[in-house]
Every structure is written in C-alpha cells, then in structure tokens.
Amino acid sequence: MASDRDILPSHVKPTHYGLDLTNLDRSSFTYDGTVTISLELKQATRTISINSKQLTLHSGSVYLDSSKSTVAVTDISYDKKTEIAQLTLAEEIPNEGTASFTIKFSGALNHEMAGFYRSAYKNGGKDDWMYSTQFESCDARRAFPCFDEPNLKATFDFSIEIPESYTALSNQPEKESKDLGNGLKKVTFVTAPKMSTYLYAWACGEFEYVESFTEREYEGRGKLPVRVYTTKGLAEQGRFALENACKIVDYFSEIFKIDYPLPKVDLLAVHEFSHGAMENWGLITYRTTAVLFDEKTSDARYKTRVAYVVAHELAHQWFGNLVTMDWWSELWLNEGFATWVGWLATDKFHPEWDVWGQFVTESLQTAFQLDGLRGSHPIEVEVRSALEIDQIFDHISYLKGCSTIRMLSSHLGVETFLNGVSNYLKKHAYGNATTEDLWTALGEEAGADVAGFMRNWIKTIGFPVLTVTEAPGQITVKQSRFLSTGDVKPEEDSTTWWIPLFLNDEAYTSSAEKVAALTAKESTIKNLNTSHYKLNHGQNGFYRVNYPSSRLTQLGADRHTLSVSDRVGLIADAAAMAFSGAGSTAGLLSFLHALSDEQSYQVWSEILSQLNKLRSLFAESSPRIRDGLTQFTLSLISPTVAKLGWEFSAGEDFLTGRLRALLLSTAGTCGHAAVIAEAQRRFAAYTSGDTSLVHPSLRLAIFRTAVGTGGAVAVTAVLAEYARTAAIDGQEICLSSLGRVREPALIRQVLEFTLSDKVKVQDKHTPAIALSNNSEARGALWRFIQENWDEVYKQLSGNMVVLDRFLKNSLNKFANREVLSEIEEFFRKKDNTGYDKGLGVVKDNIRGNAAYVERDAREVEKWLGEHGY
Structure with missing residues (x-):
C-alpha cells in the first residue's frame, strides 16, 4: 500500500x-x-x-x-x-x-x-428529529x-x-x-x-413502513422481505420504490448469478441527506425525493429519479458491498458500475422511458463537460486523505466511469460483460479487489485484452475527439484529445486511446472489412458507403465526433432515421465543436434551425440545453445577442408549445408529459406572452387555494414563470407555498423557482432566505443553481458569497461535500475574466482544503466561457441578424 x-x-x-x-x-x-x-x-x-x-x-x-x-x-x-x-x-x-x-x-x-446525526422534520405538525448514519x-x-x-x-x-x-x-x-x-x-x-x-449503518426514530416480498425464493430464506421505512404519514409514498426494489433484487440476483446475500432489504427515507442515497448493506438510506413518490402530487420527473436511484443503490449490494474496492482511488469501481447497471435495470422495467436516451442527454454530456476541462482528473486517481476522497465523488467517478463501462459492455456484448462481472464477484466475495482484478475477469470471459483496452481510459485524463475526413469510398479517422477551450498542447495529446468505432452496418459495402476499434492515432477505413455512415452508433462510446460540415448536414437531414440517442449525440457533438473552435457556432445554429419539427423530449432537452448555454454565455457581455438567441429559441419551440398545450390527457405517455413541462418552462423564461399570461392565471388560482389548474408536473414551469414575471407578489406566494407544502418535492420546486427573480431587492431577499435556517443545509445548493443560471442574479450571488463568506463557510463546512457543491454550482456560469480574477483573489488567502478541486473546475469553466465569447460573439451576432433575430 x-x-x-x-x-x-x-x-x-x-x-x-x-x-x-x-x-x-x-x-x-x-x-x-x-x-x-x-x-x-x-x-x-x-x-x-x-x-x-x-x-x-x-x-x-x-x-x-x-x-x-x-x-x-x-x-x-x-x-x-x-x-x-x-x-x-x-x-x-x-x-x-x-x-x-x-x-x-x-x-x-x-x-x-x-457520522451519527439528526434530521429535522414535522411529526404531526410538531418539530421532531430522526437519527441515522x-x-x-x-x-x-x-x-x-x-x-x-x-x-x-x-x-x-x-x-x-x-x-x-x-x-x-x-x-x-x-x-x-x-x-x-x-x-x-x-x-x-x-x-x-x-x-x-x-457500509455499516443504523437509524432510529418514529418510523412506519410498507412491505412486500421478492418473487424469487432464496435458499434457506424463502422470499425476502423488502421494506421502505419513513417517518409517520409518508409510508405509502414509498410504494413505487418498493415495487421497483422487489423486482430489482431478483433481477440482480439473476444477472450476477449470486443470490442477494442478506436476509432483508430495508430502504429508509431520511429528511436531511448530503447525497442522493447511500448503499449501506441491507439498510439503504435515501434523500426523501430519491425514494418517495406520490402519484397524485409528485412531479413525474421524480419518478425516473426514484426508480434509478433505487436500482443504483441495490447494485451496490453486490458491487461495492460484497466486493469492495481496495482503496478510495478505485472508487469508480463502485460508482461507475452501479450507475451503469442502475440504468440497465431501469431500462428493463421501464422501457417506455427511453432511459438510455436520457443518459446520453444528461449523464454523458455532464461527464464530457467536466472531462473536457484541463483541470479534470483520471477516473482512477490517487488520493491521500479523507478530504481528498470526498472531492472525487464527482461526475468523473460516477458518469465517466459509467460511460466507459457502457462502452466496454457494448463492445464485448452485455451478456459476456455480465458473465465476467459474475466471475469477479464470486472470486472476491466478502473481500476487496482492484480495477485490474475486474479487467482480468472480463478478459478471461471475453478472450480479449480488456486491461489493454481500458488502461488509458482509466489511468489518463480526458477523452478523444475523432476528426473525420472523407474521400470517395473511404473515411480517415484521427483521434486527439478534446479540450473545450480548443487549445490542446502537444504534450497534452500524447495518449492513444483504444476506441470502439460502433460504425453502423449500413456504412459497410459487401467488400468492406469491418473495423471494430481505432487503435492508432489515425486510420483509414475503406470500401464504405460514405453516404450512409455514422460513427458511435447509439452513442455507446465515450468520445466526440467532428464530421465534415457536409456530412453533418446530411445526418441532420436524415435524422428521423436515427435513434433518439444518435440525434442527441449529433447536437451535443456539434455544439462541443463550436464551443472549442473546431467547428462553427453559425453552423450549429443553422443545424438547430432545422429541428423545430422534433418530437422527442430527449432531443428537445439537448437542443434547449445548448441554446440556454449560449444565452447564458452572452448575457453578461452582449444583451443584444442574448435577446436575439431568446427570439430564436421562441421561434423554434412555439409550434410545439401550441400543439402540446397545457392539459395532460388520459393515457398520455410519460415522455410527452416531460416535453410539455420542458417547453412551457422555456417559453415562460423566453417571454412567450400567451404562456406567461396563462401561467400567471393558473398560479393565481393555485395560490388562492384552487390547485386543480396546476398539474403536479407543471408546478415548476408555472412557479418559475410567475416568479420571473410577477415580482414581489409572486415571490411572497412561493415563500408561503414553501412553508406550507406537504408534497415531498414541494420545497425543492419552490427553491428552484425562486432563483428566477429579477429585481435586485428580490434577488437579495432570496439570497438571505437561502442562508437562513428556513432552508436546510442539504438544499442550499438548489436556489444557488437557479440563481447562477439567471444572468440577472449571477453577479449578486457572487457578491453575496463574498460579503457573507464567514457565515457560508460556517453553515456548509461541517460537511465539505456540501460546501464544494454549493461553490461549484454558484460560480461556474460566468464568462467574464474580471470575475475570474475576483474569484482567484478572494480565495487566494483562504484555506481551500476540501473544495480546492471544485474551485479549479470553476476557474477552468470561466476561462473557457470567456474565451468562447471573445472569439465567437461577432459570428453569432451576424448569424442572428441574417436570420431576422
């Protein structure tokens, strides 16, 4: 050691x-x-x-x-x-x-x-405590x-x-x-x-539970009892998690070929929780919004969260608990695998949700965003102390770790991959293991050099972009490290990754020799149908692709023949190329301009994510560009907003409801007059006691629009709702909505409320995220942190995970070098132990944002003018 x-x-x-x-x-x-x-x-x-x-x-x-x-x-x-x-x-x-x-x-x-701590909650209307670890x-x-x-x-x-x-x-x-x-x-x-x-745990308090049993019988134990424990009055909201947990315990027992080893499975809802959940063996603890769901009052988006988080934590019962990493540097072994297999289980039991499309839209892009920074870190990184360990519970360990496992499993075949995992678990049960132990088991099962395939993915920083050039009947693919700032130095581009190409079958002619992976810096693939090729089919690989502009245009024209994941990947890759300077922002905007007929929630989510980012980046330096992008966004979404309307019809599919909520929220933010008027009408009815006009899944969209347009009256009403709501997701929705305030006095009011004891420490990052995304509040948030640093540190530093998360979410959206200098100067003389890596991420983000704005402002303004925005 x-x-x-x-x-x-x-x-x-x-x-x-x-x-x-x-x-x-x-x-x-x-x-x-x-x-x-x-x-x-x-x-x-x-x-x-x-x-x-x-x-x-x-x-x-x-x-x-x-x-x-x-x-x-x-x-x-x-x-x-x-x-x-x-x-x-x-x-x-x-x-x-x-x-x-x-x-x-x-x-x-x-x-x-x-440690062993207390959580506050209301017990029959009175203040009370529960205790957990x-x-x-x-x-x-x-x-x-x-x-x-x-x-x-x-x-x-x-x-x-x-x-x-x-x-x-x-x-x-x-x-x-x-x-x-x-x-x-x-x-x-x-x-x-x-x-x-x-992994040891205990809890005590005035609890109740709902119970069910696994379908499978386990040797010597029969059908296993599964319970969801809550404080009094909430147990029935654990029913959805319970139904999922029973099925998932059986599913994992089957695919890992090892029966769940304990005599019971308990899930406990904890009222104050620093993370989303914790995989304590046999007593899994959860933030309330990650395990409780009410069909009548909860926003539907929390349903996906509950199903996935339940699956993720149950995966740990084998991968992490039965077999544990040898040291924290291999944390990704726990978290990357549990993330992947958690989505695998969620997809099995809820195929109508298209969770892999959601993964590509959210998780994959989040991993790319962090790993595209110079200050990222390898998946497997040596850590010395407890405070360093806490800082690697990040998107690299979880989401890049998961993405590389997804890539490997797609290449080997999921069945082969899971057989190798089963062998690994059996060999190291009740012990500790290393990354190399996993590669050995997978390599033996697959008959492949898995350790060789994966070493650079795990041990080195960053990821590649594949740049494609075309010639008649062939393409040449060159790999290089991707940095979002576009300024890769030669010494930073020394890695040659093993890259499975996932080239679609239609690309190959009858005489073509299929190429599984790129193993050199550059390679030419011959005898292709260059009119019908797409790399990274299904977006299974952890890399970006930079196509010739003509090919990107053709893929856009043929997009309805592509999967949701592939459509999302095209948009995300084109945006990343534009941001880094390897592509054109004008080209990206033209590409998006053609997508107004899109019907997929996941694809719209990616389109709007990129447009929101652009609006945010230019908001500080060029309100004119911001406003032009806002009008462009409205022109794209308005037809679909009108088509979907406000009402949820009986039997409507899950993703249509998600799309309605997304587009109405965006329309309200962008100034859609009819949407704003209707949101204000429904908000007024809701706050007057008539909740029938506000569907649970539209609360966030309506509250955000009301706060952004309704001034002090709306803020007062949302604060009142925050104080009285009984919905398990109600306070989180209120806090996110409050971040849309615009007037300086109201921004100050929300900031002071955030720092007050009315907002639990676990939730203080929620309004911070919303305020940071709000260009009119971002600067005030930073000034407030400086003015109240001693109090911020006092409240949040008892758990450095919380402080690190708060700072990253508060400061990473600036695109201003002066603010960067302020941040560097402010923290220069402070002890940054426990959040220094988070500050590094913030600084890298701001540098990249500022460089992009300086480089592309004229191009964006020109495109907007030419298109009437």
Missing part, C-alpha cells in the same frame, strides 16, 4: 466489532458507547492507532487471548489532521495471536449529515472509534438503547428487544457479515 496515504499503522487488524450505544440524550444531542474490537496481532507494539473524529475517548484496554491478561491504555493522543487517535498501552503486546480491544467513548448527534467515505470515525479504511473489513454486532416509541434499524434484522424500564428499550441486531466500516 502506498506510503504517502493517511492510513493506519499495520500493527493490528480488526476482525469483529461489538458496538453498544447508550444514553442517547435528545436534548443535548449526545450519546455514550462502548466498542470491543477483535484483533489479529501483526507486530509487537505499545501503541494502537485508530480513527476517531469529534469523539471523546474515555478509557480503554486490550485483552490478550494467549495470556488471558489485560493491558490498560495509559494515554490517548489525537492528530486532528489525519483523524487518528493513538492509544499508548501499559506494556507491549505481542506480534502474533488474537486480542480484544475495548474503548469507552462519547459522541455528538451532529446536524451535519455525517452516513459513513461514506470516512465518517464512521465520527460515530465510533474504528479502523475506518475500506480494506479493513470485519463483522459487526450492534445494540442500541432507544425510547420505547422508536424503531431501530441496522444492516441486519433485529435479534432481540429488551424492556429497560423508564420508557427505554435495548435493541440488539443479528451479527452482520464481513464489511467495510463505511
């Missing part, structure tokens, strides 16, 4: 934890605990080092099994930076045998969404002293004292509940199998 990591000495190795929590004080938010850790002795030592953060360690001792003697702990010292407590022993313990190490400690039930990556040490590294796996026994009215949950089922008197009980759980500390 690398010596430059902040890791524990290897004198001892844990094999089992016996953890008992007592004295939960719900007034002072403290608790006491005792942990006894069974150890294998590896080296003679007079000290034992253990991870501990924000805990008070009281006393300890080591019981030596060989001599049946006890050695006391005589001194405890802490290293705050490494989060290691060193316990000095009264005498040296030997270099072999076994022992048990007991520590008494006290901890805090913090309000920072890490969040340990990934390195916060088990906040809850109990432990060996908090992924490759130090152990089994667990756990017990906790709680009020009689509470339900306690953990990874395994309850073993015993004992009445202690005084309104308390002690709940003990069945021994949990060998796992990493970050």
Whole structure:
C-alpha cells in the first residue's frame, strides 16, 4: 500500500466489532458507547492507532487471548489532521495471536449529515428529529472509534438503547428487544457479515413502513422481505420504490448469478441527506425525493429519479458491498458500475422511458463537460486523505466511469460483460479487489485484452475527439484529445486511446472489412458507403465526433432515421465543436434551425440545453445577442408549445408529459406572452387555494414563470407555498423557482432566505443553481458569497461535500475574466482544503466561457441578424 496515504499503522487488524450505544440524550444531542474490537496481532507494539473524529475517548484496554491478561491504555493522543487517535498501552503486546480491544467513548448527534446525526422534520405538525448514519467515505470515525479504511473489513454486532416509541434499524434484522424500564428499550441486531466500516449503518426514530416480498425464493430464506421505512404519514409514498426494489433484487440476483446475500432489504427515507442515497448493506438510506413518490402530487420527473436511484443503490449490494474496492482511488469501481447497471435495470422495467436516451442527454454530456476541462482528473486517481476522497465523488467517478463501462459492455456484448462481472464477484466475495482484478475477469470471459483496452481510459485524463475526413469510398479517422477551450498542447495529446468505432452496418459495402476499434492515432477505413455512415452508433462510446460540415448536414437531414440517442449525440457533438473552435457556432445554429419539427423530449432537452448555454454565455457581455438567441429559441419551440398545450390527457405517455413541462418552462423564461399570461392565471388560482389548474408536473414551469414575471407578489406566494407544502418535492420546486427573480431587492431577499435556517443545509445548493443560471442574479450571488463568506463557510463546512457543491454550482456560469480574477483573489488567502478541486473546475469553466465569447460573439451576432433575430 502506498506510503504517502493517511492510513493506519499495520500493527493490528480488526476482525469483529461489538458496538453498544447508550444514553442517547435528545436534548443535548449526545450519546455514550462502548466498542470491543477483535484483533489479529501483526507486530509487537505499545501503541494502537485508530480513527476517531469529534469523539471523546474515555478509557480503554486490550485483552490478550494467549495470556488471558489485560493491558490498560495509559494515554490517548489525537492528530486532528489525519483523524487518528493513538492509544499508548501499559506494556507491549505481542506480534502474533488474537486480542480484544475495548474503548469507552462519547459522541455528538451532529446536524451535519455525517457520522451519527439528526434530521429535522414535522411529526404531526410538531418539530421532531430522526437519527441515522452516513459513513461514506470516512465518517464512521465520527460515530465510533474504528479502523475506518475500506480494506479493513470485519463483522459487526450492534445494540442500541432507544425510547420505547422508536424503531431501530441496522444492516441486519433485529435479534432481540429488551424492556429497560423508564420508557427505554435495548435493541440488539443479528451479527452482520464481513464489511467495510463505511457500509455499516443504523437509524432510529418514529418510523412506519410498507412491505412486500421478492418473487424469487432464496435458499434457506424463502422470499425476502423488502421494506421502505419513513417517518409517520409518508409510508405509502414509498410504494413505487418498493415495487421497483422487489423486482430489482431478483433481477440482480439473476444477472450476477449470486443470490442477494442478506436476509432483508430495508430502504429508509431520511429528511436531511448530503447525497442522493447511500448503499449501506441491507439498510439503504435515501434523500426523501430519491425514494418517495406520490402519484397524485409528485412531479413525474421524480419518478425516473426514484426508480434509478433505487436500482443504483441495490447494485451496490453486490458491487461495492460484497466486493469492495481496495482503496478510495478505485472508487469508480463502485460508482461507475452501479450507475451503469442502475440504468440497465431501469431500462428493463421501464422501457417506455427511453432511459438510455436520457443518459446520453444528461449523464454523458455532464461527464464530457467536466472531462473536457484541463483541470479534470483520471477516473482512477490517487488520493491521500479523507478530504481528498470526498472531492472525487464527482461526475468523473460516477458518469465517466459509467460511460466507459457502457462502452466496454457494448463492445464485448452485455451478456459476456455480465458473465465476467459474475466471475469477479464470486472470486472476491466478502473481500476487496482492484480495477485490474475486474479487467482480468472480463478478459478471461471475453478472450480479449480488456486491461489493454481500458488502461488509458482509466489511468489518463480526458477523452478523444475523432476528426473525420472523407474521400470517395473511404473515411480517415484521427483521434486527439478534446479540450473545450480548443487549445490542446502537444504534450497534452500524447495518449492513444483504444476506441470502439460502433460504425453502423449500413456504412459497410459487401467488400468492406469491418473495423471494430481505432487503435492508432489515425486510420483509414475503406470500401464504405460514405453516404450512409455514422460513427458511435447509439452513442455507446465515450468520445466526440467532428464530421465534415457536409456530412453533418446530411445526418441532420436524415435524422428521423436515427435513434433518439444518435440525434442527441449529433447536437451535443456539434455544439462541443463550436464551443472549442473546431467547428462553427453559425453552423450549429443553422443545424438547430432545422429541428423545430422534433418530437422527442430527449432531443428537445439537448437542443434547449445548448441554446440556454449560449444565452447564458452572452448575457453578461452582449444583451443584444442574448435577446436575439431568446427570439430564436421562441421561434423554434412555439409550434410545439401550441400543439402540446397545457392539459395532460388520459393515457398520455410519460415522455410527452416531460416535453410539455420542458417547453412551457422555456417559453415562460423566453417571454412567450400567451404562456406567461396563462401561467400567471393558473398560479393565481393555485395560490388562492384552487390547485386543480396546476398539474403536479407543471408546478415548476408555472412557479418559475410567475416568479420571473410577477415580482414581489409572486415571490411572497412561493415563500408561503414553501412553508406550507406537504408534497415531498414541494420545497425543492419552490427553491428552484425562486432563483428566477429579477429585481435586485428580490434577488437579495432570496439570497438571505437561502442562508437562513428556513432552508436546510442539504438544499442550499438548489436556489444557488437557479440563481447562477439567471444572468440577472449571477453577479449578486457572487457578491453575496463574498460579503457573507464567514457565515457560508460556517453553515456548509461541517460537511465539505456540501460546501464544494454549493461553490461549484454558484460560480461556474460566468464568462467574464474580471470575475475570474475576483474569484482567484478572494480565495487566494483562504484555506481551500476540501473544495480546492471544485474551485479549479470553476476557474477552468470561466476561462473557457470567456474565451468562447471573445472569439465567437461577432459570428453569432451576424448569424442572428441574417436570420431576422
């Protein structure tokens, strides 16, 4: 193991934890605990080092099994930076045998969404708390002293004292509940199998649940119970997640050829949560909007989210939990795979949603955006400390990781790929593994050099663009690194990627030899039908394609013969080429100009994403260009807006509803007079108590339009809705809507509201995203952060994931070098530990945005003028 990591000495190795929590004080938010850790002795030592953060360690001792003697702990010292407590022993313990190490400690039930923490919610209209854990990556040490590294796996026994009215949950089922008197009980759980500390979990509170069972029977266990737990009154909203979970547990058991290994599956809705969900083995925790859904009151877009997140976390029960990465540098092994197979399962059970089209539109483009920056990082990147680990839970680990797995599985064949995964899981079950272990298993199954294929994708930064040149009957394809700034230096373009070409079958003539992959910097493919070729068919590869302009025009003309994913890919690639300077923005706009007859939600989403980006980029420097682009956008969408209208018909398909909401929201933002008038009418009725005119899936579109056009009256009404809404997605929709304010006084009001205690820490990034996307509020948001930095840092730095996310979402939309200089100067003298990589992403984005605006402003203005905008 690398010596430059902040890791524990290897004198001892844990094999089992016996953890008992007592004295939960719900007034002072403290608790006491005792942990006894069974150890294998590896080296003679007079000290034992253990991870501990924000805990008070009281006393300890080591019981030596060989001599049946006890050695006391005589001194405890802490290293705050490494989060290691060193316990000095009264005498040296030997270099072999076994022992048990007991520590008494006290901890805090913090309000920072890490360790053992508390979440606020309304219980029958009264303020109350629920309690749960969040340990990934390195916060088990906040809850109990432990060996908090992924490759130090152990089994667990756990017990906790709680009020009689509470339900306690953990990874395994309850073993015993004992009445202690005084309104308390002690709940003990069945021994949990060998796992990493970050996967252990518990929770307690006044819970209820909905329950179902798997269809499959599992040897010795029958049909497995699956439950969704919530606080009181919300359980029925877990029904959709429950239905998906039961099917997905069976599906994964089949495709991985390993039965789900635990006796139960619990999903818990947590009211304050830093991430989307956490895959604790057997007790999966979720942000409420990622697991709860009400058919009558929820926005339909959350349905996709719930189905996918449930699948993603269940995938981890095998890939990540049963087999765990050896060290955090290989986090992508967990997250990239779970993302891919999560979408695979969602597509199986909801094929009508076209989730791969959604993946290409959202996830793939998000990964491209980050990895197209100079300051990106490889998928597999060495990390030293806990704060560095937190910063790689990003779009590279999740979305680029998933995209490369999707590319490889498409090349090998999904069945072959899954067979290799099954072999990998069986070989390393209950242990740890590396990326190379996965490549070995896949290579053996496929009979291919998978490690060779994938090494550069995983180990090097960035991704390629394939530039195509045509000649009669052939094309030449050249690969080079893509940077969104278009200024790749020779030393940055030294990688030769293995690139599966996914050339469509129609491209080959009868005499052509099919080419599976590009393995050199440049290659010529002969005997092609150059009128009907398309690279990266299905958008399965993680690369962009730069076609000759004539070919792009032809593909646009033939777009209705292409899949949704391919149409999205053409638009996204053309936009990326324009942004980097490898293509033309005028060409992009002409390409988009022809797409007003498009019917696909996913394709419209990509079209509008690119036009919104252009409007945002030019808003600061050229309102005239922004307004011209706004008029162009309106001309594109207006026919479809009129066709779709406002009403959802019975039996209407899911994606049509999504398209209606998208186009009405865009029309309201762009000043469509009729849409604004109708949105204001429906908003007025809604806020007066008549909710019948506002379909749940149109709340966001209507609220945004009302806030953007209705001034103080609309803001007051949305704030009132935020305070009273009972819809599980209601507050999130209100916060996103408030970001559309325009008047300086109202922008200030929303900013102050965001920083107030009325907005939970988990949600503060939501209005920040909306304000950052709002060119009239972006500058005020940045000034507010500067003026209130001490308070921002105080509120968000208890969980650095939250602070990093807030800053990236607040600052990355500027296209102004002066603002870039302000940001650099403001943070120059501050301790940026924990969010330094996020700041790097912000700076790279602004540099690229500014360079693009400076280069292409005249071209865009000319095109708009020539086309009457």
